[in-house]
Amino acid sequence: MKHARNLLLAAGLAFGLLPAAPAPLQAQDTTEIAFMEVIHSLFYSPLYVAIGNGYFAEEGISFDLLAGQGSDKVTAALLSGSVDIALAGPETTIYVGNGQSPEKIHIFAGLTATDGSFLVGRETPGEAFDWATLKGKKILGWREGSAPAIFLRKALENAGLDPDKDVDIITNVAIPARGGAFMSGVADYGTFFEPDVTKLEETGKLHALTNVGQAVGQIDYTVFIARESYIADHPEIVSGFTRAIAKAQAWLDTATPAEAATALAPYFPGVSPEELASSVERHRAAGVWKSSPAVSPEAIDRLQDLLIANGLLPNDNRLPYAAVVDPTFFTKDQQ
Template sequence: MRWRKAIALVLIAGLSASLAAGCGQAKREENVKVRVGEVTRSLFYAPEYAALSQGFFKEEGLDVELQTTFGGDKTMTALLSGGIDVALVGSETTIYVFQQGAEDPVINFAQLTQTDGTFLVARDKPAAFEWSQLKGKTFLGQRKGGMPQMAGEFALKKQGIDPQGDLKMIQNVDFANIPAAFASGTGDYVQLFEPQASVFEQEGKGEVVASFGVESGNLPYTVFMAKRSYIDKNKETIQKFTNALFKAQKWIAEQPPEAIADAVLPYFEDTERELVVSVIKRYKDQQSYAANPVIDEQEWNNLLDVMASAGELNERTPFGAIVDNSFAERAMRR
C-alpha cells in the first residue's frame, strides 16, 4: 500500500508539573508528553475525549497532545515517520504494514470501538427501508481498503447485494470531502460517520436508514497502536495510557448520554448539544464503545473475514503477531 505524505503536525508545548516529597525536599516532575493522531474527529471516539476532559490522562502523569490526521493512510504515515507516538485508527492498517514485511511493525495495544461507526444515509426518506432498494443506485462509499468501506461492503453482501455489480460505487472521493460531495448532489446513498449523519438529518439533506455497525458485527474497529520500537522503549507510558483509557471506558459505560455529551462538547464546538446527546445515545444503544481495552481474538477473526471478503488480505495475520493485550489486561487488574 502506498502511504501518502503526512499532514503538518500541530505541536503545542504544554508542560504540567506535580510536587512530590523526597529526601525532605520538594521534587518537580514533568508529565510525559504523548503525541496522538486520530484518524478523524468523531463522536464515535467519545471515550478518548472523555479521557482528556475528565483528566484521566493527567491522573496517570501524561500530557496527551491530540491532532486529527484525516484518513488512515495519513495517520499511518505520521506514525511510521515519527510524527506521532500513538495512532487511533482502524486496526486493518497494522495488517497492511505487517503484510509489507515491516521490520518495526505497528502493534495494536488498546481497543476503543468494537463495531463499525458508519450509517447508511439515503438522500430521500423511504416510506419503509429495504436493503434491496439500493440496487441500481449510486452509492458514495468510503476509501477502498479502509475499514469503513470494507465493513460496508461486508454488510451489503450479507443483505444479498453485490457492491460492485448491483451498485454504481464511488470510492475516489477523499475521506474529508465525502459529506460535501453528497450535499452537493453526488450519490443516492452515502456511508457517513456521526455527527455528520445526524447533521444531514437535521438539515433535511438525508435520512439515516441503517447502521453498518449492527450489520457487520463486532470487530476491533478503532484501536490505539504504536510502533513496536516505541512500545519497547516506553512500556510505562503505554501502560499509563491504557490505564487512563480504561478509566474513560468505565466512565462512559456508567454515564447517561447527557453527561457524556457535556464532557465531549469542547471537541465539537460547532455541534448543538441536543445533537451530540442523540448521537452518543445511538452509539451506546448499539454498543459501539468497547467496554474495555482488550482486543478480542474472535473479533480479530471477524476483522480478517471482513478484509478477506473485500479482497484486501494476502494471508490471515496471526492474532499474536501484531496484538499485545498485556497492557489492557494489567489495566483491568488494577
C-alpha cells in the same frame, strides 16, 4: 519527543490541528506524546472523555488532537516516527505486518466494537431498513481497503448484494469533501460518522437510515496502535494510556446522555448539547462502543476473514494474533 512534536505542529496545515479544548489539571510530571486520530468524530467519544475527565492527566500523559484524515496517512506518520500513538483501523497492523517495513506496529487497546458509521439517504426512515433496496444505487463510500469500505461491503453482502455489480460505490472523494459532495447529489446514499450525520440531518432533506456496524456484527473497528519499538521503550506510557481509556469506557457506559454531552462539548464546539446527547443515544443504541480496551483473538480472526473475502489479504498472509495485538496492557493493567 520534541522532534516528533515539532513534526506534528508542522503537519497542522496538512492534517488540520483541532481547536484546543479546555485542558484538565495536569499531573506534576507529565509526558507529552505525539498522537494522531484517523478523523475527529463523536464515534471516538471515549477518547475525548478520557481527556476531558482528566484520566490521561492522572496518568501523567498529555497530547494534542490531530486528525490524519485516513488510516493510510496515520500509518505513514506512525512508521515515520512523527507519531508515537495513533487511533486507526486494526487492518493497518495487518497491512504493515505483511509489508516491507522493518518496523511493525501493534494494537495495544481497542476503542470501538464495530463500525460506527450510519447510512444516510434522502427518504424518511422507516421502522427497519432493508439494505437490499440499495440495488442499482450510488453510494458514497470511503477509500478502498479502509475499515469503513470493508464494513460497507460486508453489510451489502449480508443483504445478498454484490458490492461490485449491484451498487456503484464511490471511493475517490477526499474525507473533508464528503459532506459537501453528498449534499450536491454525487450519490443516492452515503455512509457518515458523527457529527457529520447530525449536520446532514439538519438540512431537513437527509436522514440517518441505519447503522453499518449493526448489519455486520461485532468486529473491533478502531484501535490504538504504536510501533513495536515504542511499546518496548515506553511501556509505562502505553500502560497509562490504556488505563485512561478503560476509565473513560467505564464512565461512558453509565453516564447519562446529558452528562456525556457536557464532557464532549469542548471537543465539538459547533455541536449543540442537545445534538451531542442525541448522538450519544444514537451510538449506544447501535452498540458501537467497547466496554473495555480488550481486543480478542476472535475479533482479529473475523477481521482477517473480511480482508481475505474482499481480496485485500491473501489467505496465506493471515497473521497470528501475537503478530497483530500486544495484550499485555489490557490484560495486566485492567485487573
